[in-house]
Amino acid sequence: MTYSQIAAPAAMPVTLAEAKAHLRVTSDTEDDTITSLIAAATQYLERDTGQSLLDQQWRAYFDAVPRDGVLELMRSPVRGIVAVTIYDSAGNPTELDGSEYYVNLVSRPARVRLVDGVTAPMRANGIEIDFDTGYGEAGTDVPDMLKRAVLVLVAHWFEFRGVFDAADQPVSVPALYARLTRHFRFLSV
Template identity: 35%
Template structure:
Protein backbone atom coordinates (compact mmCIF):
# COMPACT_ATOMS: atom_id res chain seq x y z
CA UNK A 1 0.00 0.00 0.00
CA UNK A 2 1.42 3.36 -1.02
CA UNK A 3 -0.88 5.90 0.61
CA UNK A 4 2.04 8.31 0.85
CA UNK A 5 2.08 8.72 -2.95
CA UNK A 6 -1.68 9.03 -3.46
CA UNK A 7 -1.62 12.83 -3.55
CA UNK A 8 2.00 13.33 -4.54
CA UNK A 9 2.94 15.56 -7.45
CA UNK A 10 6.40 16.26 -8.80
CA UNK A 11 7.30 19.50 -10.56
CA UNK A 12 10.58 20.72 -12.03
CA UNK A 13 11.69 23.97 -10.43
CA UNK A 14 15.11 24.35 -12.05
CA UNK A 15 15.35 22.93 -15.56
CA UNK A 16 18.48 21.22 -16.86
CA UNK A 17 21.25 23.53 -18.03
CA UNK A 18 21.97 21.21 -20.97
CA UNK A 19 20.04 18.67 -23.00
CA UNK A 20 21.13 15.02 -23.45
CA UNK A 21 21.87 15.64 -27.13
CA UNK A 22 23.19 18.77 -28.78
CA UNK A 23 21.63 20.74 -31.60
CA UNK A 24 24.56 19.69 -33.80
CA UNK A 25 23.89 16.04 -32.97
CA UNK A 26 20.26 16.29 -34.04
CA UNK A 27 21.16 18.20 -37.21
CA UNK A 28 23.58 15.43 -38.20
CA UNK A 29 20.82 12.88 -37.59
CA UNK A 30 18.28 14.67 -39.78
CA UNK A 31 20.86 15.94 -42.31
CA UNK A 32 20.26 19.66 -41.83
CA UNK A 33 23.20 22.00 -42.36
CA UNK A 34 21.59 25.44 -42.13
CA UNK A 35 20.78 27.42 -38.99
CA UNK A 36 17.40 28.68 -40.19
CA UNK A 37 15.43 26.34 -37.92
CA UNK A 38 17.77 26.07 -34.94
CA UNK A 39 15.21 27.46 -32.49
CA UNK A 40 12.57 24.97 -33.61
CA UNK A 41 15.00 22.05 -33.50
CA UNK A 42 16.09 23.07 -30.00
CA UNK A 43 12.42 23.07 -28.93
CA UNK A 44 12.00 19.57 -30.39
CA UNK A 45 14.98 18.31 -28.36
CA UNK A 46 13.57 19.75 -25.13
CA UNK A 47 10.07 18.39 -25.81
CA UNK A 48 11.45 14.94 -26.65
CA UNK A 49 13.51 14.85 -23.46
CA UNK A 50 10.52 15.92 -21.36
CA UNK A 51 8.27 13.30 -22.93
CA UNK A 52 10.87 10.57 -22.40
CA UNK A 53 11.30 11.62 -18.76
CA UNK A 54 7.54 11.47 -18.28
CA UNK A 55 7.29 8.00 -19.81
CA UNK A 56 10.21 6.60 -17.82
CA UNK A 57 9.80 8.53 -14.53
CA UNK A 58 13.48 9.31 -14.89
CA UNK A 59 15.40 12.58 -14.74
CA UNK A 60 17.87 12.31 -17.58
CA UNK A 61 20.05 15.32 -16.82
CA UNK A 62 20.68 17.26 -13.60
CA UNK A 63 17.68 19.31 -12.49
CA UNK A 64 15.88 20.37 -9.33
CA UNK A 65 12.40 19.07 -8.60
CA UNK A 66 9.86 19.28 -5.80
CA UNK A 67 7.55 16.57 -4.51
CA UNK A 68 4.29 17.89 -3.01
CA UNK A 69 2.40 15.76 -0.50
CA UNK A 70 -0.75 16.49 1.48
CA UNK A 71 0.74 14.91 4.61
CA UNK A 72 3.64 12.91 5.92
CA UNK A 73 3.03 9.19 5.29
CA UNK A 74 1.64 7.09 8.12
CA UNK A 75 4.09 4.34 7.15
CA UNK A 76 6.90 6.87 7.84
CA UNK A 77 8.57 6.35 4.41
CA UNK A 78 8.44 8.98 1.69
CA UNK A 79 9.20 7.54 -1.73
CA UNK A 80 10.27 9.89 -4.51
CA UNK A 81 8.72 8.78 -7.84
CA UNK A 82 11.75 9.71 -9.92
CA UNK A 83 15.24 8.35 -10.45
CA UNK A 84 18.12 8.92 -10.03
CA UNK A 85 17.85 11.22 -7.00
CA UNK A 86 21.26 12.63 -6.12
CA UNK A 87 20.47 14.77 -3.08
CA UNK A 88 17.67 15.93 -0.80
CA UNK A 89 17.87 19.71 -0.65
CA UNK A 90 15.14 20.33 1.92
CA UNK A 91 11.91 19.09 3.48
CA UNK A 92 9.43 21.84 4.32
CA UNK A 93 5.99 21.58 5.90
CA UNK A 94 3.11 23.72 7.09
CA UNK A 95 2.91 23.47 10.86
CA UNK A 96 -0.41 23.43 12.78
CA UNK A 97 -0.31 27.25 13.09
CA UNK A 98 -0.01 27.67 9.32
CA UNK A 99 3.68 28.59 9.28
CA UNK A 100 6.14 27.13 6.77
CA UNK A 101 8.90 25.24 8.57
CA UNK A 102 12.02 23.43 7.34
CA UNK A 103 13.08 20.15 8.91
CA UNK A 104 16.55 19.91 10.32
CA UNK A 105 18.45 17.50 8.01
CA UNK A 106 19.62 15.57 11.09
CA UNK A 107 16.01 14.60 11.78
CA UNK A 108 15.70 12.35 8.71
CA UNK A 109 17.74 9.90 6.67
CA UNK A 110 17.67 9.38 2.91
CA UNK A 111 18.35 6.26 0.88
CA UNK A 112 19.42 7.54 -2.55
CA UNK A 113 20.65 4.13 -3.74
CA UNK A 114 17.22 2.54 -4.03
CA UNK A 115 14.75 3.23 -6.82
CA UNK A 116 12.63 4.94 -5.77
CA UNK A 117 14.72 6.95 -3.32
CA UNK A 118 13.36 6.80 0.22
CA UNK A 119 13.29 9.20 3.16
CA UNK A 120 12.48 8.23 6.74
CA UNK A 121 12.74 9.95 10.12
CA UNK A 122 16.07 9.38 11.83
CA UNK A 123 16.21 6.65 14.48
CA UNK A 124 13.88 7.49 17.36
CA UNK A 125 12.31 10.43 15.50
CA UNK A 126 8.92 10.95 13.88
CA UNK A 127 7.52 13.30 11.29
CA UNK A 128 6.20 16.52 12.86
CA UNK A 129 2.56 17.50 13.17
CA UNK A 130 1.26 19.44 10.18
CA UNK A 131 -1.77 21.49 9.26
CA UNK A 132 -4.31 19.42 7.36
CA UNK A 133 -4.27 21.03 3.92
CA UNK A 134 -3.27 20.26 0.36
CA UNK A 135 0.44 20.30 -0.45
CA UNK A 136 1.40 20.65 3.21
CA UNK A 137 4.74 18.87 2.67
CA UNK A 138 7.33 19.90 0.08
CA UNK A 139 10.42 17.80 -0.60
CA UNK A 140 13.01 19.60 -2.76
CA UNK A 141 15.56 17.31 -4.38
CA UNK A 142 18.14 17.18 -7.13
CA UNK A 143 17.79 14.45 -9.72
CA UNK A 144 19.44 13.37 -12.95
CA UNK A 145 23.01 12.94 -14.07
CA UNK A 146 25.73 14.61 -16.08
CA UNK A 147 25.09 14.79 -19.82
CA UNK A 148 27.94 12.39 -20.56
CA UNK A 149 26.33 9.78 -18.27
CA UNK A 150 22.96 9.74 -20.07
CA UNK A 151 22.38 6.26 -21.56
CA UNK A 152 22.72 6.03 -25.32
CA UNK A 153 19.23 4.49 -25.48
CA UNK A 154 17.81 7.72 -24.05
CA UNK A 155 19.74 9.82 -26.54
CA UNK A 156 18.52 7.65 -29.40
CA UNK A 157 14.90 7.98 -28.24
CA UNK A 158 15.29 11.77 -28.19
CA UNK A 159 16.82 11.80 -31.67
CA UNK A 160 14.03 9.56 -32.92
CA UNK A 161 11.25 11.78 -31.58
CA UNK A 162 12.83 15.12 -32.45
CA UNK A 163 13.65 13.91 -35.96
CA UNK A 164 10.12 12.59 -36.41
CA UNK A 165 8.55 15.87 -35.32
CA UNK A 166 10.85 17.78 -37.67
CA UNK A 167 10.06 15.56 -40.67
CA UNK A 168 6.31 15.65 -39.99
CA UNK A 169 5.90 19.16 -38.57
CA UNK A 170 2.85 19.93 -40.70
CA UNK A 171 0.84 16.94 -39.46
CA UNK A 172 2.20 16.04 -36.01
CA UNK A 173 1.80 17.99 -32.77
CA UNK A 174 4.81 18.25 -30.47
CA UNK A 175 4.29 15.81 -27.63
CA UNK A 176 2.53 13.18 -29.69
CA UNK A 177 3.99 10.01 -31.15
CA UNK A 178 2.81 8.56 -34.43
CA UNK A 179 2.36 4.83 -34.88
CA UNK A 180 5.40 4.66 -37.13
CA UNK A 181 7.80 5.59 -34.30
CA UNK A 182 5.75 4.41 -31.33
CA UNK A 183 7.14 0.86 -31.31
CA UNK A 184 10.78 2.01 -31.35
CA UNK A 185 10.17 4.71 -28.75
CA UNK A 186 8.34 2.32 -26.42
CA UNK A 187 11.11 -0.25 -26.76
CA UNK A 188 13.76 2.30 -25.80
CA UNK A 189 11.66 3.89 -23.04
CA UNK A 190 10.76 0.49 -21.60
CA UNK A 191 14.42 -0.32 -21.05
CA UNK A 192 14.89 2.95 -19.15
CA UNK A 193 11.94 2.64 -16.76
CA UNK A 194 13.00 1.96 -13.19
CA UNK A 195 9.96 -0.11 -12.12
Protein backbone atom coordinates in the same frame (compact mmCIF):
# COMPACT_ATOMS: atom_id res chain seq x y z
CA MET B 1 1.83 14.05 -4.39
CA THR B 2 2.67 16.92 -6.66
CA TYR B 3 5.97 17.96 -8.20
CA SER B 4 7.27 21.30 -9.37
CA GLN B 5 10.57 22.09 -10.98
CA ILE B 6 12.55 24.67 -9.02
CA ALA B 7 15.63 24.92 -11.25
CA ALA B 8 15.72 23.80 -14.88
CA PRO B 9 18.76 22.26 -16.54
CA ALA B 10 21.23 24.63 -18.18
CA ALA B 11 21.35 22.70 -21.48
CA MET B 12 19.67 19.99 -23.53
CA PRO B 13 20.83 16.34 -23.44
CA VAL B 14 21.20 16.31 -27.24
CA THR B 15 22.94 19.10 -29.14
CA LEU B 16 21.69 20.63 -32.35
CA ALA B 17 24.74 19.16 -34.13
CA GLU B 18 23.94 15.65 -32.84
CA ALA B 19 20.32 15.92 -33.95
CA LYS B 20 21.25 17.27 -37.37
CA ALA B 21 23.74 14.44 -37.86
CA HIS B 22 21.06 11.92 -36.85
CA LEU B 23 18.60 13.52 -39.28
CA ARG B 24 21.25 13.91 -41.99
CA VAL B 25 20.40 17.60 -42.29
CA THR B 26 23.29 19.76 -43.52
CA SER B 27 21.67 23.17 -44.02
CA ASP B 28 20.89 25.71 -41.32
CA THR B 29 17.36 26.42 -42.52
CA GLU B 30 15.78 23.86 -40.15
CA ASP B 31 17.81 24.76 -37.04
CA ASP B 32 14.93 26.45 -35.19
CA THR B 33 12.58 23.55 -35.90
CA ILE B 34 15.13 20.94 -34.82
CA THR B 35 16.00 22.89 -31.67
CA SER B 36 12.33 23.08 -30.67
CA LEU B 37 11.90 19.35 -31.40
CA ILE B 38 14.86 18.54 -29.12
CA ALA B 39 13.24 20.53 -26.32
CA ALA B 40 9.83 18.91 -26.90
CA ALA B 41 11.28 15.39 -27.09
CA THR B 42 13.29 15.93 -23.91
CA GLN B 43 10.24 17.24 -22.08
CA TYR B 44 8.12 14.35 -23.37
CA LEU B 45 10.67 11.73 -22.28
CA GLU B 46 11.14 13.26 -18.82
CA ARG B 47 7.40 13.41 -18.16
CA ASP B 48 6.76 9.98 -19.63
CA THR B 49 9.49 8.16 -17.70
CA GLY B 50 10.06 10.27 -14.56
CA GLN B 51 13.71 10.64 -15.54
CA SER B 52 15.61 13.91 -15.20
CA LEU B 53 18.22 13.78 -17.92
CA LEU B 54 20.39 16.73 -16.86
CA ASP B 55 20.92 18.23 -13.41
CA GLN B 56 17.88 20.07 -12.10
CA GLN B 57 16.08 20.70 -8.84
CA TRP B 58 12.57 19.61 -7.94
CA ARG B 59 10.15 19.99 -5.05
CA ALA B 60 7.79 17.19 -4.05
CA TYR B 61 4.65 18.03 -2.06
CA PHE B 62 2.94 15.52 0.21
CA ASP B 63 -0.29 15.93 2.19
CA ALA B 64 0.61 13.48 4.95
CA VAL B 65 3.22 11.02 6.09
CA PRO B 66 2.28 7.47 5.01
CA ARG B 67 1.83 4.83 7.73
CA ASP B 68 5.31 3.43 7.14
CA GLY B 69 6.83 6.93 7.32
CA VAL B 70 8.41 6.57 3.86
CA LEU B 71 8.00 9.32 1.26
CA GLU B 72 8.86 8.16 -2.25
CA LEU B 73 10.35 10.53 -4.81
CA MET B 74 9.05 9.56 -8.24
CA ARG B 75 11.80 11.32 -10.21
CA SER B 76 15.06 9.65 -11.05
CA PRO B 77 17.97 9.67 -10.51
CA VAL B 78 17.87 11.58 -7.23
CA ARG B 79 21.34 12.89 -6.43
CA GLY B 80 20.66 14.48 -3.05
CA ILE B 81 18.14 16.00 -0.68
CA VAL B 82 18.33 19.79 -0.35
CA ALA B 83 15.65 20.35 2.30
CA VAL B 84 12.70 18.69 4.04
CA THR B 85 10.12 21.16 5.32
CA ILE B 86 6.99 20.42 7.35
CA TYR B 87 4.16 22.93 7.77
CA ASP B 88 2.09 22.93 10.93
CA SER B 89 -1.70 23.36 10.93
CA ALA B 90 -1.27 27.17 11.01
CA GLY B 91 0.98 27.06 7.93
CA ASN B 92 4.26 27.78 9.73
CA PRO B 93 7.25 25.98 8.15
CA THR B 94 9.86 23.97 10.01
CA GLU B 95 12.89 22.78 8.09
CA LEU B 96 14.04 19.41 9.40
CA ASP B 97 17.61 18.81 10.40
CA GLY B 98 19.37 16.04 8.46
CA SER B 99 19.27 13.86 11.59
CA GLU B 100 15.46 13.85 11.53
CA TYR B 101 15.15 11.77 8.36
CA TYR B 102 16.89 8.95 6.56
CA VAL B 103 17.53 8.95 2.83
CA ASN B 104 17.87 6.01 0.47
CA LEU B 105 19.09 7.32 -2.89
CA VAL B 106 20.01 3.87 -4.19
CA SER B 107 16.46 2.53 -4.28
CA ARG B 108 14.16 3.32 -7.13
CA PRO B 109 12.17 5.33 -6.32
CA ALA B 110 14.43 7.18 -3.89
CA ARG B 111 12.99 7.27 -0.38
CA VAL B 112 12.94 9.69 2.52
CA ARG B 113 11.91 8.23 5.89
CA LEU B 114 11.17 10.50 8.81
CA VAL B 115 12.63 9.31 12.11
CA ASP B 116 10.24 8.11 14.78
CA GLY B 117 8.65 11.01 16.58
CA VAL B 118 8.72 13.41 13.63
CA THR B 119 5.14 14.01 12.61
CA ALA B 120 3.27 16.24 10.23
CA PRO B 121 -0.39 17.22 10.41
CA MET B 122 -2.67 16.18 7.57
CA ARG B 123 -2.57 19.31 5.44
CA ALA B 124 -2.63 19.98 1.71
CA ASN B 125 1.03 20.16 0.62
CA GLY B 126 2.08 20.07 4.27
CA ILE B 127 5.39 18.37 3.54
CA GLU B 128 7.89 19.65 0.98
CA ILE B 129 11.04 17.87 -0.11
CA ASP B 130 13.50 19.76 -2.29
CA PHE B 131 15.91 17.49 -4.13
CA ASP B 132 18.55 17.47 -6.85
CA THR B 133 18.13 15.07 -9.71
CA GLY B 134 19.75 14.27 -13.05
CA TYR B 135 22.60 12.30 -14.57
CA GLY B 136 25.00 15.25 -14.76
CA GLU B 137 25.53 18.69 -16.24
CA ALA B 138 26.19 17.69 -19.86
CA GLY B 139 24.60 15.46 -22.45
CA THR B 140 27.65 13.19 -22.26
CA ASP B 141 26.49 12.21 -18.74
CA VAL B 142 23.10 10.95 -19.96
CA PRO B 143 22.76 7.21 -20.68
CA ASP B 144 23.05 6.51 -24.40
CA MET B 145 19.68 4.75 -24.57
CA LEU B 146 17.89 7.87 -23.29
CA LYS B 147 19.78 10.13 -25.70
CA ARG B 148 18.86 7.74 -28.50
CA ALA B 149 15.20 7.88 -27.42
CA VAL B 150 15.28 11.69 -27.69
CA LEU B 151 16.81 11.42 -31.16
CA VAL B 152 14.19 8.85 -32.24
CA LEU B 153 11.40 11.23 -31.19
CA VAL B 154 13.08 14.18 -32.90
CA ALA B 155 13.47 12.21 -36.13
CA HIS B 156 9.91 10.89 -36.05
CA TRP B 157 8.36 14.28 -35.34
CA PHE B 158 10.64 15.96 -37.90
CA GLU B 159 9.55 13.48 -40.55
CA PHE B 160 5.82 13.88 -39.86
CA ARG B 161 5.73 17.58 -38.96
CA GLY B 162 3.78 18.64 -42.03
CA VAL B 163 1.28 15.78 -42.07
CA PHE B 164 -0.74 16.92 -39.06
CA ASP B 165 -1.65 20.34 -37.65
CA ALA B 166 0.67 21.80 -35.03
CA ALA B 167 -2.17 21.58 -32.49
CA ASP B 168 -2.29 17.79 -33.00
CA GLN B 169 1.39 17.21 -32.23
CA PRO B 170 2.88 14.98 -31.03
CA VAL B 171 0.69 12.75 -33.12
CA SER B 172 2.52 9.50 -32.48
CA VAL B 173 5.48 7.92 -30.78
CA PRO B 174 7.48 5.20 -32.56
CA ALA B 175 7.74 1.73 -31.02
CA LEU B 176 11.53 2.04 -30.79
CA TYR B 177 11.09 4.87 -28.26
CA ALA B 178 9.15 2.56 -25.91
CA ARG B 179 11.81 -0.16 -26.21
CA LEU B 180 14.62 2.30 -25.46
CA THR B 181 12.92 3.77 -22.40
CA ARG B 182 11.28 0.72 -20.81
CA HIS B 183 14.13 -0.02 -18.39
CA PHE B 184 14.09 3.56 -17.12
CA ARG B 185 10.41 3.64 -16.18
CA PHE B 186 9.05 3.23 -12.68
CA LEU B 187 7.33 -0.12 -12.34
CA SER B 188 3.87 -0.17 -10.85
CA VAL B 189 2.30 -3.16 -9.24
